[in-house]
Structure formats: C-alpha cells, structure tokens
Amino acid sequence: MLPPHDVYAVNAGGAAAGGFTADDYFTQGDVFSNVSQPVYTTDVYLAGPPEIYSDARQGGQFGYSFTGLTPGINYAVVLHFAELYFSMPRQRRFNVSLNGTVHTNIDIVSLAGGPFKATTLLYFVRADTNGIINVDFSRGANDQPMVNGIEVRVIE
Template sequence: MHKLTRFIAAGAASAALLLGTAPLSHAENPVQVDVGGAGDATFLPDSFGTGGLTDTKPADKRAHTTFSRTVAHPIPAEIWYTARHLESAYELTGLTAGGTYELRLYFLDWYFTRPGQRIFDVDVNGTRVLRDFDIVGAAVAAGADAPLTAFGVEKDLVVTADEDGVVRIDFVRGKENQPQVNAIALVPAS
C-alpha cells in the first residue's frame, strides 16, 4: 500500500497508469519519472526501476540543463540532478496495446567529463534504439564546452507499447563503463 499511496500523491491518472489499472489515452498527461529521485508536482518518484544504483549530483559539479542544442523539452533542474547508473530497467504499464508514444530520455553525466568515457546501449521492448550512446560525446558534438560543465542531453524516440500495453526500457552496459539515465518521459504521440 505504501507504493500506491506515493503514486496517488503524485496524481491519480499517473498512479493508475503505472499500476496498470488504466490505459493511457491521447488526452491524458504524459508519464514522467524522476529517475533516482523523489519526484515533484509533475514527475513521479523513482520507485519502480530495477537494477543499478541511484545517485545525486554533487553540489560542486557545474551543470547546464537547458542547452537548447541538446534539450528540446526542458524539465526542472532538480529532476536532472538525480540518476540511476549501472544496468537497469524501467517498465511503464497500463498503456494502450500497440499505441504509439514519444519516449524522452534525459541524460546528464557529472562523473565522466570527456567523450568516450561512458558508452552504452538502450533497448525498448527488446529492440536496440540507442547504440554506443555517449552522453558527453553527444553534448560536445552539439557544441558544449565539456569538461568544465556537464550538459543535459535529451533523446526522443518513437516507441510502440507491446500487446500487453507495456513499454520496457533497458539500459545496457556498452563499450565503456556503465549506463546512466536521469529522467524518463512517455508522451502520447500526437
């Protein structure tokens, strides 16, 4: 009951969605998860990710989370400042079977400072959607001046819920070190 209470505090529609008791329709709000964090008025707390470890950005690390070249849909700074690293998975349930959604993944690497130090893969429902993804490398390629500041990177992907109305996201160890993610949003396709 503790998990249910926390979801209801975050919003009944989102609670029903994550508990698998109500399908998401195009008229409903997006599902947004504060990975590694306690959530806020718009982001649900991270209480259903599996695997990996959670982390919080140290106060002495500089971050630019609204870099318009890499972030199309800004989110609150405090949501960027928590993360889950190592191999992990998230399951968003209660979706419309076969429904199309935009999956927004948010990444901010405050630990590694140069391209090539963290390279990993992301699978959605068993299909590789990001291969050899490098958070710092993506920011630098867009004009960021790492290593002095960590830059937020958003990756938007069109995904389809499986026949059970589930979108499963797996963060998979790649060529260098471990995966990391800071926030997840699933928005009904327009």
Template structure:
C-alpha cells in the first residue's frame, strides 16, 4: 500500500491540487484544522521524505539573519520582529526541521505576508512553514490563520502542534503558483492573539 500512497502524493503535485500534506510526523505534530485534508490524501499513512521536493527556491529566516541555507528575512510586507533567546528551541525529531537558530526569532503582527515571485506560472510547489512558540506557554493562547494563494487554514495553534513552547514544528502544504508565477503566504488573526512565523521555504520537485 506504500506505493499507492506515494502515487497519490505524486498525483497531487502533478494535477495542481492545493492542500496540506502534513501527516502526523515523528514528533507528533498535527493540526486539527488540517488533518482531514491530510487524511483524505494519505489515508492516515505517513508521507515519506523520499516523495518530498529535494531543494529550495526560497528559504527565509522570518525575523532573523541568514543562517544555515536560510536567507535573512525578506519578501515580506508589514509585521515586526520578535525574538527570545532565553532558552534554546528543541528541534529533536521534528519533520523537515530547519537550523535551530531560525526558531529563536519570528515575524509577527496583526497581519503580514510574504510574496515569492519568479516561480513557474501554475507550477506546483511545496511550502514549508516553520514555527516555535517563544512567548505563550499553553495551548489556545495563540490561534491564527494562514492563507496560501487564497486558500485559508484557520486557528493554527503552535503550542498544540509542537507539544509545548520552545519546541519547533513544521507544516507542509502543496501550493500552485498563480498565473504570474507568485505564491503569497499571508498571516492574519484567528480566534486568539496575533500570528507569527519563524521560517518559510518554497520547494520544487526534482
């Protein structure tokens, strides 16, 4: 059945369907708002790293400097920078984790966004969002929305996804660039407090 699941993921990229491909990963991250989409694609099976895109077009350290293959914060509009180095962020066992340094700073605000241009028009890419909660300590204190070229995912709760504060977590989405070759990643308030993000990657297939 593993071959069937891999075929389904490949088919999803080839036809340009947009959705979250984040299953339950080794560190246990899931997003309740997205799990139904993931289950529909994978039927509960884990997506193996072998079927993921192999390299980045963009890798941005949101709110921070260049480090470990991630460029300094760029391509954004609005928002401000927040950092907290009072304790290291744990990235152990985190699926597609970036360098630990990217999780100690973030871009945040009532609403802000990133625009990634120069992509293949209507091409299908993987967007990896990197998170670690640096301020709140319990689930439900921060819930925000993410829009990927107009497809909105609501009430993302980083503490719930990661299993606590100062723990990294990632979400993987399949996103089609628009007719101009652009992917817009926009963040807005959900049911509690303001959005934040620590890093963003846009990946292509081989």
C-alpha cells in the first residue's frame, strides 16, 4: 500500500513547488541548480513535481531534521534524486543515514539510468522517542552527496 499523505515535503535547495515547501529543516550544505536541461520524470515511482529536480542541496556533510512526529511510529521517507552535474555511474557515491541506519554509496546515475533522470528511494523509518526523523548525508566513495527533495509520509 502506498503512503497516503505527506507530513513533510521539502524541495531541497529550492523554492516551494507543486506541494513541496521551500528548502527548510536543514543544517549545512550548499544549493546547486541546473535549469539548462530538463529532468526526465516519466515512469518514476513516487515522483515529485518536475520543478524539484532542477535544484538540490549538496555538500560534504549535511542533514535534515523532521520533528513533531509521533514517537515510535513508522513513516515512509521518500528521497528524490536527479544527477545534475555528473554524467557517468560511480562519479558521485554518497551515504544516507536515516535515524542512524546508514545506506552506503548511493549512485544516482546508476539508479536512474543516466543523468537528468529522476529517481526515488523509499525507506520506512521509525520516529525516535522524541518524534524526530533525522536524514543525514555524508561522503561515500566519490564526491559529495546531494538530494533534490525529501518527503516524510504517514503510513496507514
């Protein structure tokens, strides 16, 4: 069953667009934008609005903290990606930690099948005892992490 609705939907590195709020809830990182080439979003599972894929938050290490959630409850966390700079697999590989569970060497070009193609990763994450989900990005095998959007969804 698909998660029915967002608690948070953030356009990482950009302005409000298509139901996603402007970039917020972050610590550290820089904004990157590439509007010279459109991003392909057709047939992407849980794709966000096309506008969120033309900008990103990136940096050696950065994170997002989503608060006010129900402690101990699982939420769906959807990470939205489109490679806006590199063109080949393995040029950017980074790690994502979701409340301490680390997923290593994420490669956007490999996941999406090329640059300027959107892709998503879906994780189920339990809010901690304070009702918080932290999404932290760090360097992996190559270059720095980046993300285009993040959703935290209620699961029913």
